[in-house]
Amino acid sequence: MDLHSVDEVLVPRTRAEIPCASAGIGFIGGGTWLYSEPQPHLTTLVDLSGLDWEAVEVSDQGIEIAATCTIEELCRAELPASWTAAPLFRQCADALLASWKVLRYATVGGNIALSFPAGAMTTLCTALDADLTIWRPDGTEYSLPVVEFVIDDSRNILCPGEIIRSIRIPAHALTARTAMRKLAQTSLGRSAVAVAGRCGADGFTLAVTAATRSPYALKFDKLPDTAALANALHNRIPENAYFTDVHGTAPWRQAMAALLAEEIRGELE
Numbered sequence: 001m002d003l004h005s006v007d008e009v010l011v012p013r014t015r016a017e018i019p020c021a022s023a024g025i026g027f028i029g030g031g032t033w034l035y036s037e038p039q040p041h042l043t044t045l046v047d048l049s050g051l052d053w054e055a056v057e058v059s060d061q062g063i064e065i066a067a068t069c070t071i072e073e074l075c076r077a078e079l080p081a082s083w084t085a086a087p088l089f090r091q092c093a094d095a096l097l098a099s100w101k102v103l104r105y106a107t108v109g110g111n112i113a114l115s116f117p118a119g120a121m122t123t124l125c126t127a128l129d130a131d132l133t134i135w136r137p138d139g140t141e142y143s144l145p146v147v148e149f150v151i152d153d154s155r156n157i158l159c160p161g162e163i164i165r166s167i168r169i170p171a172h173a174l175t176a177r178t179a180m181r182k183l184a185q186t187s188l189g190r191s192a193v194a195v196a197g198r199c200g201a202d203g204f205t206l207a208v209t210a211a212t213r214s215p216y217a218l219k220f221d222k223l224p225d226t227a228a229l230a231n232a233l234h235n236r237i238p239e240n241a242y243f244t245d246v247h248g249t250a251p252w253r254q255a256m257a258a259l260l261a262e263e264i265r266g267e268l269e
Helices: 071-076 087-095 100-105 108-114 120-127 226-236 250-268
Strands: 008-010 025-028 044-047 056-059 062-066 131-135 141-145 150-152 163-170 177-183 193-200 203-209 216-220
Touching: 062 108, 071 087, 071 100, 071 108, 087 120, 087 177, 087 193, 108 120, 108 163, 120 163, 120 177, 120 193, 120 203, 120 216, 177 250, 193 250, 203 226, 203 250, 216 226, 226 250
Parallel strands: 008 044, 025 044
Antiparallel strands: 056 062, 062 163, 131 141, 131 163, 177 193, 193 203, 203 216
């Protein structure tokens, strides 16, 4: 898509060169969504790739992923053999309705920032207790869990001028066993329900996304039985959190989330 309203592209090399927020300025990571439809409100693009952030940094504390890291780079990163959760990266990436061309350019930070219910990286990060580091335009920064970042369909907590700097996944989550399920009403359809589970030393975490307007993380001290899991899904996720669109009705999504959650519980048992 040609963006005819854009007449300037800025490529900052340092944080100090990032322009202040103003009407008409848009930040770009991979651009796979930005260039997919008209953006008549934009006159200036700020290309964050010029900051040359290290895509993936591995340490004893876990992994730090630059917001500009592409989904393909994340899936191909060399990770410690003890990180048994690593296959979840590719499983979530494959749940994203995208060609290999998109996966090569779409960024992890961009996928989260779009805040779509079916955001595959939101699913991954919710299941693995990931935190975001967010830069404020005044030079300060703050962190918060990804599960708290998305607040509704296509809405998040970012204020004007704020950008996602990186995503951190702790080592305790990466050494857990994981399982993932995705469901769509057509073979090539967008995820209507996406559920991921993690079972490790800190207990059991179930991430429910795509079916709800914002992600939910249900946590248990240990792997629950069938009844306890069903009760948690009923009590901790409000019925009105599920939504209806062309990809499925709210009651169907709720029922399928429960079905896939039980499959994951059984696999990790």
